[in-house]
Amino acid sequence: MALEVPLGRLQRWLQEVVVHPGSAEEAVAAPAARAFVPRRRVGEVILPSATLRPEQRLGIYHGMYLLRMEEALESDYPALKHFLGDDGFRSLVAAYVRAHPSRSYSLNFLGRHLPDFMRDAPGLRRSAFCHDLARLEQAVAEVFDAPEEPALRAEEIAAVPETAWESARLVPIAAFRLLGFRYPVNAYVQSVRDLDHGHPALRRRDTWVAVYRREYAVWRQDLDRAGHRLLSDIAAGERLGAAVTAALRRGRGRRPSAKDLFRWFRGWMGAGMFRSVEIG
Amino acid sequence: MGHRHSSGSNRWGLPDLGIGVGLRTVHFAHILTHHPRVDWFEVLSENFMDTGGRPLHVLDQVAERYPVALHGVSLSIGSTDPLDREYLRKLKGLAARTRARWVSDHLCWTGVSGRNVHDLLPMPYTEEALRHTASRVRAVSEVLERPLVLENPSSYVEFAASTMTEWEFLSRLAEEADCGLLLDVNNVYVSSFNHGFDPRAYILGIPADRVVQYHVAGHTHKGTHIVDTHSDHAIAEVWDLYRLAWRRTGPAATLYEWDEDIPAFDVLHEEALKARAHREEPVAAGTAHGA
Numbered sequence: 045m046a047l048e049v050p051l052g053r054l055q056r057w058l059q060e061v062v063v064h065p066g067s068a069e070e071a072v073a074a075p076a077a078r079a080f081v082p083r084r085r086v087g088e089v090i091l092p093s094a095t096l097r098p099e100q101r102l103g104i105y106h107g108m109y110l111l112r113m114e115e116a117l118e119s120d121y122p123a124l125k126h127f128l129g130d131d132g133f134r135s136l137v138a139a140y141v142r143a144h145p146s147r148s149y150s151l152n153f154l155g156r157h158l159p160d161f162m163r164d165a166p167g168l169r170r171s172a173f174c175h176d177l178a179r180l181e182q183a184v185a186e187v188f189d190a191p192e193e194p195a196l197r198a199e200e201i202a203a204v205p206e207t208a209w210e211s212a213r214l215v216p217i218a219a220f221r222l223l224g225f226r227y228p229v230n231a232y233v234q235s236v237r238d239l240d241h242g243h244p245a246l247r248r249r250d251t252w253v254a255v256y257r258r259e260y261a262v263w264r265q266d267l268d269r270a271g272h273r274l275l276s277d278i279a280a281g282e283r284l285g286a287a288v289t290a291a292l293r294r295g296r297g298r299r300p301s302a303k304d305l306f307r308w309f310r311g312w313m314g315a316g317m318f319r320s321v322e323i324g
Numbered sequence: 325m326g327h328r329h330s331s332g333s334n335r336w337g338l339p340d341l342g343i344g345v346g347l348r349t350v351h352f353a354h355i356l357t358h359h360p361r362v363d364w365f366e367v368l369s370e371n372f373m374d375t376g377g378r379p380l381h382v383l384d385q386v387a388e389r390y391p392v393a394l395h396g397v398s399l400s401i402g403s404t405d406p407l408d409r410e411y412l413r414k415l416k417g418l419a420a421r422t423r424a425r426w427v428s429d430h431l432c433w434t435g436v437s438g439r440n441v442h443d444l445l446p447m448p449y450t451e452e453a454l455r456h457t458a459s460r461v462r463a464v465s466e467v468l469e470r471p472l473v474l475e476n477p478s479s480y481v482e483f484a485a486s487t488m489t490e491w492e493f494l495s496r497l498a499e500e501a502d503c504g505l506l507l508d509v510n511n512v513y514v515s516s517f518n519h520g521f522d523p524r525a526y527i528l529g530i531p532a533d534r535v536v537q538y539h540v541a542g543h544t545h546k547g548t549h550i551v552d553t554h555s556d557h558a559i560a561e562v563w564d565l566y567r568l569a570w571r572r573t574g575p576a577a578t579l580y581e582w583d584e585d586i587p588a589f590d591v592l593h594e595e596a597l598k599a600r601a602h603r604e605e606p607v608a609a610g611t612a613h614g615a
Contacts (some may be wrong), residue, residue: 046484050452051452054448054483056437089483090482091483112442145441148440149373152375189374192377192381260378
């Protein structure tokens, strides 16, 4: 005898079973699922097979859910998984998707709240380091998929009158992010990618990184405090004259020399971080 | 490429593209460097809808050189949530960009109440579900301005409320919503084991003139059930079903799916090309009648 359940209720029930954090047996008995199908009537909704009870059949879908979520997040956060280990990462994923289930047609967006989630996650070891690490990996993922824009070419730069540079603004490409961290997470990411298990010490140390894409490859460039600040001002739309003047006057840390500025600009331009120069 | 496209035997005249494989990231460099003589590529729509980076750059080059069909996993055609119009807009744009020969997805739902569990969840085969799904298929085909092509899923549960078989449901859906079918013979085999039906009855029950494409794949036998993992070579019984179906439908594009433990491109392509020999082999006695 089949229990008549309208399609919408049936789907909500099955979804509650699939996403339940416990076992499939616990899932069908949980209040969220029982709101749609009473536990004792599961056998009137799902038929047994020759080898499996209804709950066991449901368990196939249930068991695949977290694996799929873990796989998706691992692809964006490989260094974070390395740091937390398989069990730690699995626990994080389970907690995260309970708080932030996918609401998009694409798994690409599943991890967008993960850095903030980590910052406040109770019981997570080294949560401040993990938060920084996740922010960097999130930036890499965003830059990987950002729209493609042609970088400023040498002839476009050469065509700017010398007198126009002071009031000019440089516009960064879409595939560009600037970040500051409390830990040396870029070095950690690199050590994971290099399969180098002599990871950098996880002592607190301010670090700055530019993440950008060039010829469809994502790059991570370490910056110092002054370089990061100057690049931040430029990316925020500050006129070059004002941004450079501010950089030369800043009191904290080492003041950049003219040679530093020349080296930085040449490197940033050569890396293709900007798409246009606005004059006037 | 290695295959001259002929007109398929389906009612829309959609071409038999030959034997293709899925476009996967691990093969990007090989494809761009060696331009393998593969007939066509199937592209997972969602992997390219929201990127402006390397995947799209590679896809543009592939679509320039090879015929492409789009295959999605998130249309959620059976869901009771409203259709995602933004998703459809992007899907249509990607189809235009790649000059996709057709757009397919699965007979399933992937989430409800605004959530997506990213699985191909099963439908009950009831009159209510049929009416609901048919109206959505018609709506999607209208947006895409082409007939949607739907694939039979692998499934692991059966609903007690079902009043018809999956192939009866698909046949009626195809008729009522005027959609095409992507017949996955591995999925037929997997579900036939999991639910204990005759896979040949399924193949013989599908309206042959609506089959636009085939999928062939490997699976994982767990003892008590089979999981559609796309992680291996196809077994002989799956190729038998392909051969049986091919006799009924005539020429239709065929795609070999391999999504886990993906081998080198040449290994994958070689597996796909086995389809050619199976097309030419006679069907075992007693399997082809009743069409």
